[in-house]
Amino acid sequence: MPKKTFFNLSSDKKNRIIDAAIDEFADKTFHRAKITNIIENADISPGSFYQYFEDKRDLYKYLLSLLAQKKMDYINQDLMLNTEEYNFFYLLKELYQSGLKFARENPRLLLISNKLINEDSELYREIIGDNKVRSEEFFYKIIEEGVNSGEIRSDIDLKLLSKILSSMFIAMAEYIYKEKMLYFNDMSVIDNIIDIIKNGIKNNNTFYEEGKK
Amino acid sequence: MPKKTFFNLSSDKKNRIIDAAIDEFADKTFHRAKITNIIENADISPGSFYQYFEDKRDLYKYLLSLLAQKKMDYINQDLMLNTEEYNFFYLLKELYQSGLKFARENPRLLLISNKLINEDSELYREIIGDNKVRSEEFFYKIIEEGVNSGEIRSDIDLKLLSKILSSMFIAMAEYIYKEKMLYFNDMSVIDNIIDIIKNGIKNNNTFYEEGKK
Amino acid sequence: MPKKTFFNLSSDKKNRIIDAAIDEFADKTFHRAKITNIIENADISPGSFYQYFEDKRDLYKYLLSLLAQKKMDYINQDLMLNTEEYNFFYLLKELYQSGLKFARENPRLLLISNKLINEDSELYREIIGDNKVRSEEFFYKIIEEGVNSGEIRSDIDLKLLSKILSSMFIAMAEYIYKEKMLYFNDMSVIDNIIDIIKNGIKNNNTFYEEGKK
Amino acid sequence: MPKKTFFNLSSDKKNRIIDAAIDEFADKTFHRAKITNIIENADISPGSFYQYFEDKRDLYKYLLSLLAQKKMDYINQDLMLNTEEYNFFYLLKELYQSGLKFARENPRLLLISNKLINEDSELYREIIGDNKVRSEEFFYKIIEEGVNSGEIRSDIDLKLLSKILSSMFIAMAEYIYKEKMLYFNDMSVIDNIIDIIKNGIKNNNTFYEEGKK
DNA sequence: GATGAATGAGCGTTCATTCAT
DNA sequence: AATGAATGAACGCTCATTCAT
Numbered sequence: 001m002p003k004k005t006f007f008n009l010s011s012d013k014k015n016r017i018i019d020a021a022i023d024e025f026a027d028k029t030f031h032r033a034k035i036t037n038i039i040e041n042a043d044i045s046p047g048s049f050y051q052y053f054e055d056k057r058d059l060y061k062y063l064l065s066l067l068a069q070k071k072m073d074y075i076n077q078d079l080m081l082n083t084e085e086y087n088f089f090y091l092l093k094e095l096y097q098s099g100l101k102f103a104r105e106n107p108r109l110l111l112i113s114n115k116l117i118n119e120d121s122e123l124y125r126e127i128i129g130d131n132k133v134r135s136e137e138f139f140y141k142i143i144e145e146g147v148n149s150g151e152i153r154s155d156i157d158l159k160l161l162s163k164i165l166s167s168m169f170i171a172m173a174e175y176i177y178k179e180k181m182l183y184f185n186d187m188s189v190i191d192n193i194i195d196i197i198k199n200g201i202k203n204n205n206t207f208y209e210e211g212k213k
Numbered sequence: 214m215p216k217k218t219f220f221n222l223s224s225d226k227k228n229r230i231i232d233a234a235i236d237e238f239a240d241k242t243f244h245r246a247k248i249t250n251i252i253e254n255a256d257i258s259p260g261s262f263y264q265y266f267e268d269k270r271d272l273y274k275y276l277l278s279l280l281a282q283k284k285m286d287y288i289n290q291d292l293m294l295n296t297e298e299y300n301f302f303y304l305l306k307e308l309y310q311s312g313l314k315f316a317r318e319n320p321r322l323l324l325i326s327n328k329l330i331n332e333d334s335e336l337y338r339e340i341i342g343d344n345k346v347r348s349e350e351f352f353y354k355i356i357e358e359g360v361n362s363g364e365i366r367s368d369i370d371l372k373l374l375s376k377i378l379s380s381m382f383i384a385m386a387e388y389i390y391k392e393k394m395l396y397f398n399d400m401s402v403i404d405n406i407i408d409i410i411k412n413g414i415k416n417n418n419t420f421y422e423e424g425k426k
Numbered sequence: 427m428p429k430k431t432f433f434n435l436s437s438d439k440k441n442r443i444i445d446a447a448i449d450e451f452a453d454k455t456f457h458r459a460k461i462t463n464i465i466e467n468a469d470i471s472p473g474s475f476y477q478y479f480e481d482k483r484d485l486y487k488y489l490l491s492l493l494a495q496k497k498m499d500y501i502n503q504d505l506m507l508n509t510e511e512y513n514f515f516y517l518l519k520e521l522y523q524s525g526l527k528f529a530r531e532n533p534r535l536l537l538i539s540n541k542l543i544n545e546d547s548e549l550y551r552e553i554i555g556d557n558k559v560r561s562e563e564f565f566y567k568i569i570e571e572g573v574n575s576g577e578i579r580s581d582i583d584l585k586l587l588s589k590i591l592s593s594m595f596i597a598m599a600e601y602i603y604k605e606k607m608l609y610f611n612d613m614s615v616i617d618n619i620i621d622i623i624k625n626g627i628k629n630n631n632t633f634y635e636e637g638k639k
Numbered sequence: 640m641p642k643k644t645f646f647n648l649s650s651d652k653k654n655r656i657i658d659a660a661i662d663e664f665a666d667k668t669f670h671r672a673k674i675t676n677i678i679e680n681a682d683i684s685p686g687s688f689y690q691y692f693e694d695k696r697d698l699y700k701y702l703l704s705l706l707a708q709k710k711m712d713y714i715n716q717d718l719m720l721n722t723e724e725y726n727f728f729y730l731l732k733e734l735y736q737s738g739l740k741f742a743r744e745n746p747r748l749l750l751i752s753n754k755l756i757n758e759d760s761e762l763y764r765e766i767i768g769d770n771k772v773r774s775e776e777f778f779y780k781i782i783e784e785g786v787n788s789g790e791i792r793s794d795i796d797l798k799l800l801s802k803i804l805s806s807m808f809i810a811m812a813e814y815i816y817k818e819k820m821l822y823f824n825d826m827s828v829i830d831n832i833i834d835i836i837k838n839g840i841k842n843n844n845t846f847y848e849e850g851k852k
Numbered sequence: 853g854a855t856g857a858a859t860g861a862g863c864g865t866t867c868a869t870t871c872a873t
Numbered sequence: 874a875a876t877g878a879a880t881g882a883a884c885g886c887t888c889a890t891t892c893a894t
Contacts, residue, residue, distance in 0.1 A: 005857070028333045032244045035885065045859050050886065089415075115331040120241060153416045157405050161414065164406070168377060192370050193377070200413035201374065202302075203366045218874075249867065258876045263869065431853075454759055457671045462888065471855045476890065515841075544754040546667045579842045583831050587840065590807060590832070618796050619803070626839035627800065628728075629792045644878070674864065684880050689865065 002062050006052035017042040017052070018066070021059055026108035030060055030119050061127055064116070067109050074102040088146030089198055092165070096190050099169055114170075136166045168193065215275050219265035230255040230265070231279070234272055239321035243273060243332050274340055277329070280322050287315040293351075301359030302411060305378070309403050312382055327383075349379045381406065428488055432478035443468040443478070444492070447485055452534035456486060456545050487553055490542070493535050500528040506564075514572030515624060518591070522616050525595055540596070562592045594619065641701050645691035656681040656691070657705070660698055665747035669699060669758050700766055703755070706748050713741040727785030728837055731804070735829050738808055753809075775805045807832065 020041035139162040233254035352375035446467035565588035659680035
């Protein structure tokens, strides 16, 4: 966490630093990101930087915590806490919607965490610590509830499915940044995805044997 | 591309270099990977290295081209060239199967390309260049054929679907490496995934309204 | 010397600063000692510090002068001023005793001056300046008196002897701190040392030729 | 220990580096010594330095090991290994003589180790490790033998005496450097010291009571 | 008198690359 | 073709000191 000197700063200066840091870490891997650049872009001296933050890692972790905080603001808390009161596909839609909204409005912030997973595992472990992969766990939970309530087929591998839903979620978010939001600019796309998840892609009106046509 | 001096080398030496390079780039980001380490593990001198390769980038691109080549060896070429003769879900299964086989047998090679996407974008662009994302294009093509032949529902966004199938493919491959192959150790998992894609996850025997349970 | 603002301070604050400074300089070499730490432990601001002291050197010299002052308090002033009235070995014992008492009661203060001698010589010269090594001079004086009065053998190099007595004095003091006072916990040790100085270590009851046994 | 690249260097270059390093570490505390200075004075690049040595500590330890090695060259090995064959005062004289010769011929090298003791204890411990204070132990051994053979009075605290003889040894060596060898330029001084140790400083022809003259 | 944010020169160290042999 | 010593720009970080409030 930043030192208290950082939080004492004028919000203008704080924002200049945060913005410069996000810009740097969004473009480059942790080890490639240079605090030299951040310092220059935020227009502060090296000495000042180290009066605000313990070190590079400290700033990086802070950025990641900002991301986590901000993400929460996008999610309907009532839904998260009372998942058993909502049906599965409705929850899924809400989740995807808030996720996409966050991604669209904070694309560079999101890039930072996406990079983390490929860093050397020592760094990864230190920063993520023992926190389980929460999004995946959350999916597992609501899938389970969906199966129990009869909404979801019971012949599906739960762990595999939670992995899939979670990776589709991330794929969308990444996509939105790379396509510069031109493609997923309306929420009907989400309906489309959920429809695929729900009903599959097979045309049930026709019959085909496997293999050669 | 490596200089011709590299290709004149004994295959033993060539392999030592390639192996050391794969080991290094699989563990670390491009910029974190040290040619110092590669040199040491391959047991050659720095001077020699620069007689084989233009620079670090040159070696890296070469590795990536090796990966592309090798991947091709795993795929049934007859299928690839005559997609219109096979039905969609059969093709999909073949594709996933060969992909997983490749991932299982070349996990470290695969890690290299997985990292690339999160490097600084300048490097990414220079290395990938104008090459389209071919796997996605290929999916687009067979999906289109599947829709035309009536196997696939026609009310689905093709581009979105190709994106999804492609990302699921990658998710699986990554997963296989991370879980050390304990989970996906038999091919029934692929059947499970394809079944989900085909039929969705909804339990068609029950009826649920949207929203609150 | 500290500025007059320092002496205007409440004695509580003054003591906090002195204590923090002693702690820091006792543990670390002059250049390694951080005024940052002193400031923090004394609970004052950097700005304040520089209103009390010219700079780091100023504080350091002040500490050294405190040490000299305090040392004097341990020594019987009557003895010091009228050395000619006491016999040599009695004086020596008194000196060692008061020195050890000081060392035992102010070990950290003592450590500070012990370090100084090994700092870079520029600093050493600037701080000690033209002050002669007074303890050595004092020894010289009483040795001389001892020779003149017939207590001490006259065939001994006076300068060398004063050096030796002075270094033995310091060795004891250092030892007391390092051995955490377990070893020299009673004053009989001093008698032992003085006996060695007085009578030597040779067993006068036996005769040995030099060289090979 | 330096890397093998260092030992492959021409002896001219090796000596330039060693000399520059001794000069730097003789004048300054470990933490104050700057490899920048060493590099500049030895006329090599920073990159080169780090191809010869692991880091600053590595160079420092190497210097200390050089010192230990060189010291050994000054000592009569026959004497050291067969202490029981020689009488105590002869051994002591030999020891002091070789020590002083070493100090006179390698004064700056000696300064380096003298500083070490005042460094922060973490550094001290890492560098000295579990090596006992060998010189003190050696003194203890020969004193014990001297007592057993009847050369030395048996009513003396052995541990204290070994401490004293060892510190007198160091005091002389230091002195020689500081007085720039003007004072101790002939070996008769050693005889003087040993005579003091042997016979004490008391004038046995006169009687004095303790206390007031 | 007190504060504490700001400074910046300078340190130890890294590593891709060059070049004389 | 092979070597490996040499390079040097650039990084992360430190800390005594200043100065506006």
